[in-house]
Amino acid sequence: MTRLTFTTRVLKPAGFLAAAGPGLSLLWRTFGSGDLGADPVKTLQVVTGLSTIVLLLVTLAITPLRRLSGWGELIRLRRMAGLWAFAYALAHALIYFIFDQSLDPGLIWSDTVEHPRIAVGFLAFLLLIPLAATSTNGMIRRLGRRWGVLHRLVYPAAALGILHYLMVQKLDLRVGIGYVAVFAVLMLLRLWSRGRSGVREAPATPR
């Protein structure tokens, strides 16, 4: 088996299942076992939110991993990871709109302007929308070089997502600081490789 077929036939389906795992588990716990705990909406929010952050960090880890390992085929996993991150962010936002704010635009607006943690999370979600919308091969072709520029929005989106998580915590920031650390390492690796090569690498075309 070549590295390419291993990546597309083994790693990619395995990654797909791993990314779907938290969502499938929530669906089963909601409609099957009814075991979402004492505060079901909070369970849904925590799991979808954390899944978003983890998958965004996975997405951001692919480029440094390719450079460090020389395993260029990993690029084939990046779009999938990014779209799963968006799917969880969308679920997270919808649960908030529906169950926290009863789909009332006035309540959503006042909660957003009055509470920075909501505004930060909302902004992170909004930044992800154009990225998901331009993730098709057709859009990549059409946008050309601008695609790479647009998709740098993933950096502020991930940073704001992690900030949103930190702002939601009441007291214990240890997990959130862990996310900050991973994000910082991934960003430093980018700076380091840019400094080393002297030229900016053209964004690879995802498949």
Next chain:
Amino acid sequence: MLIRRAPDIRPAEITPEPLYLGRRAFLSGLAAAGVALTLGDRRALAQGLAREGIARGDDTLTPYDVVTTYNNFYEFGTGKDDPAANAKGFVTRPWKVRIEGEIAKPGDYDFDDLVRPAQQVERVYRHRCVEAWSMVVPWLGFPLKDLIARLQPTSRAKFVEFTTLHDPARMPGQKSRLFPWPYVEGLRLDEALHPLTLMVTGLYGKPLPPQNGAPLRLVVPWKYGFKGGKSIVRIRFVETQPANTWQVIAPDEYGFYANVNPAVPHPRWSQARERRLGEFYKRPTLPFNGYADEVAGLYRGMDLVQNF
């Protein structure tokens, strides 16, 4: 001194829990059958054993499993399910409570000596957490005012301070330095003397589980839940307002009074609505958690935005 023994029959044994929980269905059955009930009858029946409970008509009891597995009790960990897991085997006997300060009868009291003379009552209270979730709990306990009357505070006693056990060997959460242990809470003396203020020793007719603050905790139903100190080992009567732990940690977010107030948002979230545990949609939060008729008078003339 009158020595009253704990009842031989626990209230929950008198009415089986399923019947107890189904009493509203029984009532609506009666109503449907055209049985006329006076308001008083209805209240007494609807509240079953909790004759003194003042839960609203549309409040249903939060299941025992939820009440005992969804807890904020950082002494046993910061996760909601940590206390139920980490408090297993927590030994609550013997238990001494030090009573001191501006009081005629200070001393180290044994738990049984404190509790036994008091008339045990079961009360159904709404419990509103500052985190905007709520539950409805049938507590078992006695009014704090009965205890205070026995202890005879001096005229200098203006506040009551409650301190939780500090013993990291038994309370593993206290090994964390996130918190300035021990946990301290306080009430104004008139709040402590209010008939709704309860010293709690049980719930659902059973002894209080350790994750809920065994063996002795405070419940003040018109205030956010954090005002109710758990596993109390010291009650001090003082002249000046005690520094309660959450106010010490984050003075802009948590005040001394902490009265449930939908009009005063927490800096990071609204308090206008709350999620009753088990429900998907939020419901409006009531001023003083729905006990305004009983307690609003305590704060007449006070700026409740300043004194949040």
